[in-house]
Amino acid sequence: MRRLIINGKLLLNNSVVNNKNILIEDGKIAAIGNEFNAHDIIDANGNYVSPGFIDIHIHGSAGYDTMDGNFESLNAISKTIAKHGTTSYLPTTMTEDITKIKKAIKNVYHNKSNVEGAEIIGLHMEGPFINPHQKGAQDEKYILKPTIDNFLNLCGDFVDIVKLVTIAPEMDGALDLISYLKDKGIVASAGHTDSTYDEVVAGVKAGITHATHVFNAMKGFHHREVGTLGAVFDLDISAEVIADGIHSVFPAIRTLIKQKGIDNINLVTDAMMAASLSDGxxxxxxxxxxxxxxxxxxxxxxxxxxxxxxxxxxxxxxxNTDLSLYDAVILASFNSAKVIGIQDRKGLLKEGYDADIIIFDENIDIKKTIVGGKTVYEKK
Known part of the structure; x- marks a missing residue:
């Protein structure tokens, strides 16, 4: 089916473009320009038209969690986050009982194509290969030694669904596992770690390319031992941040932007089941x-x-920063796609890319969410 988005302010090529339309065909962006014909017209009504957001670190939403290990939970998460502009995501597991982790991984593997909202593009394992000194809200009794055998025991026949693993590089055995993950095309991310600068360097040499929720659950900066944070600042790895003003205050986030540059930072939620619900x-x-x-x-x-x-x-x-709307959106879309190697098909309004598109107003209030060319959310 051919669909045409008209009357939008397109976030396109580092600017806002007012005089172009988007033609969608077979779930892809077929063309961007003028003079197109289509039976299904989507009128953006002067709102912004943007690539959909990509969340590579999210546990749950709307009362459901990835660790529930069932389709109902994944589907509810997918539909709920689509209302907030997320068009694809990595359901994220926790450091929990081995049987629960296995069940969650198997569930994502088998149901990734069945959800009705945001697309599941893989799975993020946050632990259990972490440092107990920086466990955060992870349960210490379920932490495992980072070995290839332990990793494969958790994933089994479903290893292909794993796209990202948060790991503490200083733990015994971690470097061998990081090297294995690199060979398998799985992103190894430094997180929940008490690593020194040199230990992060060793991890990067082994294959680490990313850092999990920078500032949180990692050794902080000191001018004689810059720790994990200093390594993130100094080394050529990407860095995700939870921009809620709670996990990190905005002066810290502005410092991260200045230090890393906008090309190397991406936004994540690290959301749990209370997202989109009330206090309690x-x-x-x-x-x-x-x-x-x-x-x-x-x-x-x-x-x-x-x-x-x-x-x-x-x-x-x-x-809270001097970034443009275009750049802020890139942090939540294209940059996240880059982390997990799908930037050739997601994260931009570009011909040939997946038609994962959102429409929102000046307050970034989502009006419509399109995943693979199909409308999955429309604000009434």
């Missing part, structure tokens, strides 16, 4: 989480994921 008591990784004023914490006060959505993250970047 929830669960993450088998532990009780208390949400107050939108901040999710364990009983001891440790942050436990977020209630952030990517539309709000982009708005926060626009409101």
């Amino acid at each position: 008591k929830y669960e993450l990784g088998g532990q009780d989480v208390y949400v107050k004023d939108g901040a999710a914490r364990l009983k001891n006060g440790v942050l436990a994921g977020s209630t952030l959505t990517l539309d709000r993250a982009v708005k926060n970047i626009v409101d």
Whole structure:
């Protein structure tokens, strides 16, 4: 089916373009320009037309979690985050009981093509190969030694669904596993780590290319041992950040942008099941989480994921940095695609790319979400 988006302000080629339309055919962006014919006209009504957001680190939403290990949960997450402009994502597992992790991975593998909202493009394993000293809200009793055997025991026949693994490079055995992940085309990301600068360097030499929720659950910066954070600043790896003003205040995020440059940073939510819901008591990784004023914490006060959505993250970047709307959107779309190697088909309004497109107003309030050319959300 041919669809045509008209009357939009297109975020295109580092600018906002007012006089072009987007032709969608067979789930792809067939052409961008004028003089197209189509039976199905989508009128953007002067709103912004943008590539859809890509969330490579999200545990849950709307009362559901990836670790539930069932289709109902994945489908609910997919449909809910689509309302906030996310068109593709990596359901993210936790450091939990081995059987639960296995079940969650198998569930994502078998149901990735069945969800009705945002597309599942793989899976992110956040742990269990982490440092207990930087466990954050992960349950220490389920941390495993980072070995190839342990990794394969968790993934089994479903290893191909794994696109990203958060790992502490300083742990015994980690470098061999990181090297294995690199050979398999799986992104190894430094996170939940107490690593020194030199330990991160060793991890990067082994294959680390990314850093998980920078500033959070990692050794901080000191001028005589710059730690994990200093390594992230200094080395040629990408860095994800939770731009909610809670996990990291905006002066820290502005510093990260200045240090890394906008090409090397991407926005994630690290959202848990309370996202899109009200304050109250929830669960993450088998532990009780208390949400107050939108901040999710364990009983001891440790942050436990977020209630952030990517539309709000982009708005926060626009409101609290000097980045343009175009660049803020790139942080939530193309840059995330680059991290996991799908930038040749997702993250831009470009001919030949997947028709993952969102329409939103000046407040980044989502009006319509299109995934693979199909409308999956429309604000009434």
